[in-house]
Amino acid sequence: MDPLGARSCFIDVDALPSWAQEPDGNDGLDSFVCQEDNTDTGVQSPFPHREDINNKVIIWSGDVALLNCTAVVNTSNETLTDKNPVSDSIFRYAGPELQEEMLKLKGCRTGEVKLTKGFNLAARYIIHTVGPKYKNKYRTAAESSLYSCYRNVLQLAKEQSMSSVGFCVISTQKRCYPLEDATHIALRTVRRFLESHGAALERVVFAVTEQEEATYKRLLSLYFPRSLWEEQNSLPLLPPDIGNADGEPIVPERQIRISEKPGVYEDDTDEDEGLEHDLSLIGSHAFARMEGDVDKQRRLALQGQQSGATLQKQHQRNYNRWLSRARTEDLSDIAALKALYQSGVDNCGRTVIVVVGRNIPVLLIDMEKALLYFIHMMDHIAAKDYILVYFHTLTGEHNHLGSDFLKNVCDVVDGKYKKNLKALYFVHPTFRSKVSSWFFTTFTISGLKDRVHQVESLHQLFTAIAPDQIEIPPFVLDYDARVRDKDVIVV
Template identity: 45%
Template sequence: MEPLGVNPNQVDVWSLPSWAQCEPGTPPTLPPQPTPTHPTPPFTVDIDINNKICLWSGDITRLNADGIVHSTNETLNDRNPLSERLLAKAGPELKNELFSNIRYCKTGDVVVTDGYQLSARYIIHTVGPRYNIKYQTAAETALHACYRRTLQSVVERRMKVVALCVINSVRRGYPPDQGAHIALRTIRRFLEHWGSQLERVVLVTESIDISIYQLLMPLYFPRSSQEQQCGSYLLPLDLGDKYGEPVIPDRQIRIIDNPQHKYEDLDDSAELAWQLQPGETVGTHAFTRMEEDVDKQRLLGGQPAYATADPTTASLTSDLQHKQRYERLLRRAKSEDLSEVSGIGCLYQCGTDKLGRPVVIFIGKWFKFTEINLDKALLYLIYLLDPLVRGDYVIIYFHTITDTCNHPSLTWIRQVYDVLEYKYKKNLKAFYIVHPTLWTKIMTWWFTTFMAPQIKHKVHSIPGVEYLYDIIDPDQLEIPAYITEHDMTVNGLRYYKPGSAS
């Protein structure tokens, strides 16, 4: 029986183990002879900070923190499980304040209300950004602002304990792993500067995010010299400024206060000179030829016609060689007998998604990497996808009950990726990994970070089949029975309703 006045559903934040109390796990596996991204570890072991932060997966509304964070939309009426749960538990007074008095909160900003009937004294409402690869830096800056302004509000109101939810949302298109990097580095930098004014920060994650944070926490909050050293290799190159805010080099333009003054060091004042090389005439620059998405084409593996030292020979020769190689493989794919690969059934098209885009299914368990003819596997991939990738398409990879013999090497994946034409990367709109394991998440993060960053925002890991129903109708999804049986064993029946993801 609980003592009088104690809510049995309430969770005491001081009962949760701090990050320092959690035993360091096995350090991530590095590739053979890795090259460090950073010459020295960007984040060092700090016991005081590690004692202030903890990672917890559960219902944030149950915590008795001084303040809890609520991620919502601009009009404060977002329909997601967290918002609905919070509004219901806080009572009608909160709804009245939000919808009658406050009404609006812009992206990247925060508003603070009382906690009303919740255990928390305050609720900090913030609006995460929508993600678009064309405006990636703007989205990163806005998400950083959400976390930083949230923590600033905590300090201003002299709260000592705050529970932070994951502010970025898959429903707004934000890649979960990229959002986790922004969150962790912003929190770490804030604690480095103002940690003395906080006693505990609880990172509260849903089940879909917990594995990502478990992977990345040791890099930003290392507990041992091994974890600290891993940060030199696995953390992204861009970690923002001293507060974790994204840095935009193009805005770092020096303004001379005296027009007659000349700097002796001209390197800093000529940061943008590369855009128009001295030898280029206006008529040969890409802008005058109105090339479409030149930077995007470079990112996705295509080669702009003007790139490299000799724009009239080297670039065109490279493009031509790549195109000729692909066309040779396509001719072979159409002429050779590929029945030994097609008969396996590990790769096939099944229906279309809700936007009419063809969906390609890949069954990991049936792909025997150590036994299959890899040359013919590549030819069959080209044979199946070439007519589909002329427009938008989606790939769903089922990692369900795979073994080590089903895991292709990163070297082979990179070779396949390099062979495929620009249209494959450009028109791929989403790549879903269903039933991922820790190994899958590590390998996916490594590949999309260091080998294929241009498709990183398109790759999503989801824990169950029913999460796919937001993008594809069930009657359009044809998958082996063992996958649905495993899914029901792991997740149960009707564990997810379309449209309810947060």
């Protein structure tokens, strides 16, 4: 096909009307009245009316691959081989050279971006990104990952001096991200970026389908109000979480306080007083005074001064950093192993947590992510009494958690994990595992030995936990039945 003939289907973004040119649906009289009300009340929107920003934003119902702009965005999976309408159209119009180029990229991680030429597209570049898989219990991680997609696209466009970017809806139906939630993140991220780096981009186009258009237009008025009337009337419709100054979802655990003397215990003073105190120290820090070898001075000063309370506080801060990561990273691959999950309650009403040893491919997975998933799963559960049931059934050498890893878990987790663990049932143990658990609870982690119960059969386990209160993997049931039948034959 003659490429010159094909280009007639492309759409020049400069010919499309901006969001500022779209009517807000209210006449001048209503707008005047609302402006007067807004002035009287003094209520200010976190997303005020900005004509200059609205002139840069375009909402267009059509195929993102047809946009004549500096770069268009392709949404895909981690291997960049996803089959979805956006990707299919981009590859079709770009031609076979794009497919060859993709092989060199070797995939893309969730939330990150990769850049290729546009080849036969009207767009000069294609920015490839991977949206998160959405599950309600990992909502925080999904929100942060989707924010990263939009933010990284915009940042790359800025770094490459691109004048215009055409966005598709990054979260595909395959990834199950609710359209309205995804739209909130997309719009507020673009809004905050244009506030800070408006000079870097001349046009940002949201290319949507007919089904997506209504949601985008409804929510655009919240983040890009076209008048003071729309700004005022959008206030009660904004979600509780509007992100930070960059539009990033706010996770309270990320807000780490930084004191002038990190090793010194901080008194529980009034929050406002603490803020005033911190402000008063500006300019008095060693860095501001340009003192030499401050780190060495602090290390020497801290030696012999760290009390038990100080160490405990440092441990808590370290745990909070792990918890923050656990709530923001995509851990769906670890969850899919079904190696750790919550079941029912035991006969004393305590939460039952199940660990399936055979489902832990120690040599194949990222054990740091495994620890993050454990923290994500257990943080709220360990706040009350709970028990662990570990199925050692049919585990192999590649399933054994090393003592170093287990010690690291115990060193990282909060004290409540150990305090509120009332029993650990070790189901179908071997002689080697009995020796290992005894050694570990005697010499490595003290205080747990009396809570460990070696359980030879499910019948024995059911004396502590009712069968309908624990989800048991089928292979464990089969193994237990075979062992029981052998015992009956022997008798």
